[in-house]
Amino acid sequence: MINQKQIANDLGISVATVSNALTGKGRVSEDVIRLVTSRAEELGYFPSAAGRALKTGRSGILGLVMPDITKPVFPKFAEGVEAEAEKCGFGILIANSRSTEEGQTKAIKQLIQRGVDGIIVLPQRRTAPNINRVPYATASTASDPNNTVAANHTQGGQLAAHALLDLGHRNFLLLGSDALSPVQKDRIEGMIEVLNGAAQYEVCWVSESFPDLVQKNQDGVTAILTTSDLLALRAVTEAERSGLKCPEAISVMGFDDLPLATAVRPTLSTIVPDTTELARRLVAYLDAAIRQEPTLPTPSIVDMTIVLRESTGPVATQFPNPTRR
Amino acid sequence: MINQKQIANDLGISVATVSNALTGKGRVSEDVIRLVTSRAEELGYFPSAAGRALKTGRSGILGLVMPDITKPVFPKFAEGVEAEAEKCGFGILIANSRSTEEGQTKAIKQLIQRGVDGIIVLPQRRTAPNINRVPYATASTASDPNNTVAANHTQGGQLAAHALLDLGHRNFLLLGSDALSPVQKDRIEGMIEVLNGAAQYEVCWVSESFPDLVQKNQDGVTAILTTSDLLALRAVTEAERSGLKCPEAISVMGFDDLPLATAVRPTLSTIVPDTTELARRLVAYLDAAIRQEPTLPTPSIVDMTIVLRESTGPVATQFPNPTRR
DNA sequence: TTGAAAGCGCTACCAT
């Protein structure tokens, strides 16, 4: 491994000058800077991360704790964080909390041991990570008191409901998969807020058994709002299988804009979280905290957007199903 | 930050003894070990990663270069690598090659600068990563000469073809999305090897336009083999939309066992890569290389398995479509 | 069994 000392000896100057020339901090003559940088280039010099970290007390690495990167929502987020971190000169060390609080605690401990400068946590069940050694930032729901930034799930739900209301729908089925998830609760809540008084609706938490969509449709339901594209996919395909055309007979709305949303036919209308912005604020917060800036960004909420594709359409003017009671 | 020196002063012993007691390497009395560890516990001591790295020349961190974690194949792999790495005491630093060779080169350089001990690369277009500073391992296709381990895409393709042949199908449509991808080429090749002489088949690379499945079915096609679950999803939903029941009229086979495979109805029959085993071998190789073990694992190939779900079934005994010419 | 001391590569202070 080639180091500053070798460059210094090579050029007959001191390591201090080499360091100064390379980092551009000290006052060194242009000539020496050119000399040193070109020699460093020649020798293929890379500064030692360990040496620098030991001296400065900073590793330039951020930890990212996620529940389960296998779940399709997280990769987009991870990518956003990685990209933002790189812009600020940070690397990303990943850790898996395995969707449990113990896993989360363990992951955080490991990251600290590895010397990260800060930690981003995606707590799934509103657990407050207990970190004192390094600054941390969390992306949670708006209703979570100790978050750094939150996606506006409620507003996302509102967006979904509004869009279908605008298309003329008045009888809704709201589909979630986990009644305990704060995220899903917020999304459903947003939908309900908008629907209340304006339309009929029924909330259904899917576990094993999926509701009989034909039956629901006969009962008047023309629109399904879901808390996830995975559920929407299920709904669309269940519907089409039983002869209910989507969106002609029934409209289906997804959530999260997963890759599958454009792979399925009909393509899924869905609510899009701004993961890039979320990641940006998370990293910006940590960056400020690590630099010990006097004022830190305050908790904020990032709105979602909607994208209307093929799975939603205007309510049929005449009832698609003549047997409706 | 609390360090060994403080513990040493605290206990009136030397830092060397503290280090020895903590790492268990040197010969220290049981009493002292107990004393030191308990005191360390009390003070909440964590060894400094930087200090240790500087001294030992090892960071305990592995870099992982992936083309695009947003593509649904990669998260499962990343999780496997993370899990395996943790078992060997390594952390995982992620880097995004953005599916380009320049991106890959840049990512590798960055990882090296951050002091990783080794690098795992998923080269997408059969590029040979140029790394000399640290050991690296690649997961590529079997036909790639410089790989450490490969998933047996060809055998996966064979598996798919065999399964549908066994179900009585004799007229196939093979669907890929990228004729330039070595992975997809190998998969299709495997299918063709099995089908040749045993059945009729047509290969179709989907770009924008999707083949007319009703037409194909009328031409006799009863089974579709794809190179990805995303394509299979597309095929299933296109088919069902145009009144072709799956699997009654047409069977569809996916690849990769993505999360969506069980969210769609019918659930997708698919080929499952053993990402855990792939990850295990990759990490094991690097671990050995980093420890400078005399003999390193030689390149090896990991077979895939098949899971039959709802999207495939026996060929219809009578033609589903009476208008077949 | 324990301790003193060197040194990993870097930066920053202070002197020249």
Add this chain to the structure above:
DNA sequence: ATGGTAGCGCTTTCAA
């Protein structure tokens, strides 16, 4: 403008 040097926290001889 440049150089000498201390020291970040740890491990590892070597000596006691």
